Every structure is written in structure tokens, then in C-alpha cells.
Amino acid sequence: MDMAIKVSGLRRSFGEVEAVAGVDLEVGHGEIFAFLGPNGAGKTTTIEILEGFGERDAGEVEVLGVDPAQATSDWRQRVGIVMQESPGEQELTVREVMELYAGLYKAPRGVDETLAQVGLDAEAAAKIAATLSGGQRRRLDVALALVGDPELIFLDEPTTGFDPAARRDAWKMLDCLRELGKTIFLTTHYMEEAERLADRIAVIAGGRIIDEGTPATIGHRDLAASEIIFALPAGIGEGDLPEDLLALAQPARRDGRIELHSAAPLADLGRLGSWADGRGLEVTELEVHRPTLEDVYLRLTAEAAGVAGANGNPIGEEVA
Numbered sequence: 001m002d003m004a005i006k007v008s009g010l011r012r013s014f015g016e017v018e019a020v021a022g023v024d025l026e027v028g029h030g031e032i033f034a035f036l037g038p039n040g041a042g043k044t045t046t047i048e049i050l051e052g053f054g055e056r057d058a059g060e061v062e063v064l065g066v067d068p069a070q071a072t073s074d075w076r077q078r079v080g081i082v083m084q085e086s087p088g089e090q091e092l093t094v095r096e097v098m099e100l101y102a103g104l105y106k107a108p109r110g111v112d113e114t115l116a117q118v119g120l121d122a123e124a125a126a127k128i129a130a131t132l133s134g135g136q137r138r139r140l141d142v143a144l145a146l147v148g149d150p151e152l153i154f155l156d157e158p159t160t161g162f163d164p165a166a167r168r169d170a171w172k173m174l175d176c177l178r179e180l181g182k183t184i185f186l187t188t189h190y191m192e193e194a195e196r197l198a199d200r201i202a203v204i205a206g207g208r209i210i211d212e213g214t215p216a217t218i219g220h221r222d223l224a225a226s227e228i229i230f231a232l233p234a235g236i237g238e239g240d241l242p243e244d245l246l247a248l249a250q251p252a253r254r255d256g257r258i259e260l261h262s263a264a265p266l267a268d269l270g271r272l273g274s275w276a277d278g279r280g281l282e283v284t285e286l287e288v289h290r291p292t293l294e295d296v297y298l299r300l301t302a303e304a305a306g307v308a309g310a311n312g313n314p315i316g317e318e319v320a
């Protein structure tokens, strides 16, 4: 596949801190790619290099066929950007800021149409940008990234500060962009967002990519065991389970409930059901948990933090 983004051996240090320590990644045209990782992992440093705003120490980078360090205005026309920090233009109204940005593009989208798409109405459009709430400002940032009708959009934590309804609206908007064939490079700390939107995910920690895959398969999530939790009537315990289910029982149980660690939850539920039926027992409080993306993410980043001491690269460090 012809890739929208190709990165290999990317490195960037700030003094002692190796913010990006050898990153390789590829993003296909039309893909939504989520770049996840703890605070200070190197996401913004990487994304700013891809946007042509950050310098690098080493590595090959190609974005829409061009090295962003040599970005031309033609290339800039094709790329939309939401920075982690909102830019200035505080004294202008929302509509004025939008018109200013639209004026930079050869074929901009309509200002009002774009504002409506991010949920900013005529009343919001008349406000001075500095007076917007955090979530409204973030919507304006997204609108600014879209107004040039770019084919590739970088979104560094675009929904931070969004209320739950606004986040759902943003997801719908990103779905529309996907349908239009846009390529989206997204960072987020909301695992539900990555799960819902991403075609592919990479997790970065300590400047290195520690895993990559689809939301369903990353961290061997598809092969990881599910948990089956249930309660049996008083007087019936875990020890009464048939051998094959007993072998799956966890030593630690919550609230006297029984917990099975199952690689084949459907089959094990079937066996549990037949066993209970055969003995006339009622299984209650039944829950089946598949590991969430957040479970997998926390495991991967904890494992990486465990090896971080060895290479001295800090993980999970707060950005100053």
C-alpha cells in the first residue's frame, strides 16, 4: 500500500532526555491511526516532527511523499493540525479566526459549515476566542484543522476537555472524515476513543514503540483470557464444580463469587450452564469480562516501565 506516513529510525533528544528513541511507523491512506502512551512518552515530539514543526536528530520521515522538514506551502495545504496546546489569536472572534485560517488555503471549506460540524453555533462564532470554555476552544481548534479541507489530519489530544456528549459528536465527525477518505493521526488518553475510532494503534513508552496492532488484537488482546464471574446458591462452592471448570477457577474471589479464567468463554459458559441445569442449581450474578483496551494498555506500559530502568529512558514522566 502507498503510505500516507512513513517513519523509520526517528530520534529526538532534549539534553539528557531521549524523547523519541528510534521510532518506526507507517500509516496508510484513509487510515485512522491512534498513537497512545503515557505522559512524556514522546507522542507530541513525534507528531510535531511529522507536522514539520519539530526538529529531529536522526531518522527518515515521509508525510504525503514529502519530508516535512522540507515542507512547502503546497504540502501545508494538504495537512490539517490540532496542536496539543491551542494557539493564540485570543482577541479575535471565533468567526474571524476561522476566516483568517480559511484565507490561508486555496480551496477552503465554508466557515459556518465547518463550525457547525464541530458544534459551534452562530452565537459561539460571535464570541471572542479568549472567552471560550476549554471544550469550546478545543472544538474551534478542530474546526481550524478542518477548514482547509486537508487530506491528512494530525490531532494531538483533540477531545481533551470535551464533555461526554461533545466527545460522541467528535467521534461522529471523525467517522464522517473517515468516510471522506481522510487519513487521521490521533493521540488520546481516552482508551474508549481509540477503541471506537482507530483502525490501528501503536503504543509508545519511553520514546519507543512497545506494541502495535488493531484495537482487537493489540497486546494479544484477542488471545487473552476472559473472566467469568458468578454466584452459586448457598452451600454450593467452587469445589463442587466439575473438574474442567475447577481447573479454571481463580484463587482470589470477590464477595464469595466464583471467578473463572477462561480462554474460551462461550464453551466454558456452556459447560457451566449444563452442569448447573443437571443439578438444578441457579447460577446468578453472571458477568463475563473481556480485557478492555485500557487493561491491555496498562499491562503493556507497566511491562515497559519495568524494563525502562535498564536503558535509563524514563517512562510516565510528566511533561514540565
Ligand SMILES: Nc1ncnc2c1ncn2[C@@H]1O[C@H](COP(=O)(O)OP(=O)(O)OP(=O)(O)O)[C@@H](O)[C@H]1O
Pocket (backbone or CB within 6 Å): 014, 017, 018, 019, 037, 038, 039, 040, 041, 042, 043, 044, 045, 046, 084, 317, 318, 319, 320
Ligand atoms: N522542548 C522541550 N525541551 C525539553 N524537553 C522536552 C521538550 N519537549 C518535550 N520534552 C520532553 O520530551 C519527553 C516527551 O515529551 P512529549 O511532549 O513528546 O510527550 P507526550 O507523549 O506528548 O506526553 P503527554 O501525553 O503528556 O502530552 C518528555 O520527557 C518531555 O519533558
Ligand SMILES: [Mg+2]
Pocket (backbone or CB within 6 Å): 043, 044, 045, 084, 156
Ligand atoms: Mg503530548
